[in-house]
Amino acid sequence: xxxxxxxxxxxxxxxxxxxxxxxxxxxxxxxxxxxxxxxxxxxxxxxxxxxxxxxxxxxxxxxxxxxxxxxxxxxxxxxxxxxxxxxxxxxxxxxxxxxxxxxxxxxxxxxxxxxxxxxxxxxxxxxxxxxxxxxxxxxxxxxxxxxxxxxxxxxxxxxxxxxxxxxxxxxxxxxxxxxxxxxxxxxxxxxxxxxxxxxxxxxxxxxxxxxxxxxxxxxxxxxxxxxxxxxxxxxxxxxxxxxxxxxxxxxxxxxxxxxxxxxxxxxxxxxxxxxxxxxxxxxxxxxxxxxxxxxxxxxxxxxxxxxxxxxxxxxxxxxxxxxxxxxxxxxxxxxxxxxxxxxxxxxxxxxxxxxxxxxxxxxxxxxxxxxxxxxx
Ligand code: XMP
Numbered sequence: 001x002x003x004x005x006x007x008x009x010x011x012x013x014x015x016x017x018x019x020x021x022x023x024x025x026x027x028x029x030x031x032x033x034x035x036x037x038x039x040x041x042x043x044x045x046x047x048x049x050x051x052x053x054x055x056x057x058x059x060x061x062x063x064x065x066x067x068x069x070x071x072x073x074x075x076x077x078x079x080x081x082x083x084x085x086x087x088x089x090x091x092x093x094x095x096x097x098x099x100x101x102x103x104x105x106x107x108x109x110x111x112x113x114x115x116x117x118x119x120x121x122x123x124x125x126x127x128x129x130x131x132x133x134x135x136x137x138x139x140x141x142x143x144x145x146x147x148x149x150x151x152x153x154x155x156x157x158x159x160x161x162x163x164x165x166x167x168x169x170x171x172x173x174x175x176x177x178x179x180x181x182x183x184x185x186x187x188x189x190x191x192x193x194x195x196x197x198x199x200x201x202x203x204x205x206x207x208x209x210x211x212x213x214x215x216x217x218x219x220x221x222x223x224x225x226x227x228x229x230x231x232x233x234x235x236x237x238x239x240x241x242x243x244x245x246x247x248x249x250x251x252x253x254x255x256x257x258x259x260x261x262x263x264x265x266x267x268x269x270x271x272x273x274x275x276x277x278x279x280x281x282x283x284x285x286x287x288x289x290x291x292x293x294x295x296x297x298x299x300x301x302x303x304x305x306x307x308x309x310x311x312x313x314x315x316x317x318x319x320x321x322x323x324x325x326x327x328x329x330x331x332x333x334x335x336x337x338x339x340x341x342x343x344x345x346x347x348x349x350x351x352x353x354x355x356x357x358x359x360x361x362x363x364x365x366x367x368x369x370x371x372x373x374x375x376x
Contacts, residue, residue: 015045027133031068034135037191058086059210062233099376132173213376217257228255251278262359271359287368
């Protein structure tokens with residue numbers, strides 16, 4: 001492990017050497033941990049010659065734009081231009097049902113928005129921005145062997161690049177990638193030093209194409225995006241209230257383009273089905289559907305009950321407590337291999353009572369493989 005204070009100082013020096021004193025830099029913020037930490041670091045180094053953009057593409061979660069902008073402004077004092085491109089994205093997505101085509105359209109629209117932002121800056125500043133900040137991490141960089149001279153020796157599974165692929169050809173921007181030697185947990189540590197709020201650093205990953213890959217079929221139909229936002233918010237808030245958010249890699253809802261029959265009040269309904277998904281994972285490459293295991297521990301003569309996130313087989317461990325070494329034995333209570341019934345009942349009831357147009361909730365219990373984490 002490196003000391004993150006030293007890493008921060010070193011990176012600030014590197015950025016200052018690289019960027020000329022009248023050069024301007026742009027950065028696209030996604031609202032995720034990596035781009036936020038990268039931008040905050042570059043802002044420390046060069047101040048307001050950094051110009052950030054946050055794009056509302058109409059595919060964001062419930063109140064995401066407001067929440068993220070508030071963090072940027074109030075907590076991080078980052079200069080961010082917020083662009084509302086909802087119409088631009090949704091009009092291009094109308095009628096599109098093929099998952100890959102959706103992703104391509106979204107990637108292309110992002111580039112159009114960034115390009116327009118760069119041109120506008122050039123008009124205002126009388127000078128082209130020269131650099132682009134990207135929150136690339138070490139696992140994205142390494143192939144089979146780490147770059148020489150980095151002091152890194154880990155071999156780590158490579159995650160395929162999902163980032164909004166490709167830059168406009170005529171932008172000729174040089175890249176600043178201040179996180180490219182760090183792992184995710186180190187980025188979080190760095191973020192803490194840079195005063196990024198902890199709640200922000202612990203957020204679940206969210207895909208670049210946003211809710212478009214969580215609404216199966218045409219995203220513009222059946223009020224799908226709004227419905228999904230409401231359901232997702234109820235699910236995530238319930239998970240936070242239950243104190244289990246941090247033990248889950250990712251949790252979300254999926255809008256299905258099918259209707260089923262239900263009965264609400266004394267009315268027959270014909271409404272949409274929503275799926276809930278929660279998974280645990282180390283790096284997103286493989287994942288287990290979320291299980292919540294209760295361990296019954298026996299330590300000397302004292303029984304205790306502790307909850308831990310999904311652990312594979314472990315039957316004893318050593319514990320040092322108050323100067324005493326204990327060998328702890330435990331067994332797994334197999335009745336607890338999933339969200340607790342009470343929790344799920346509560347979530348489903350809240351969804352069906354509060355969200356119009358939903359009368360059925362399914363729980364996705366597939367791991368990756370054979371499924372992927374996202375449904376599209
Ligand atoms: P899958 O669905 O491939 O997802 O099992 C693995 C992880 O990657 C995230 N994901 C994306 N992230 N742009 C992103 O920035 C994308 O296009 C994208 N697609 C999937 C997904 O949320 C999960 O954490």
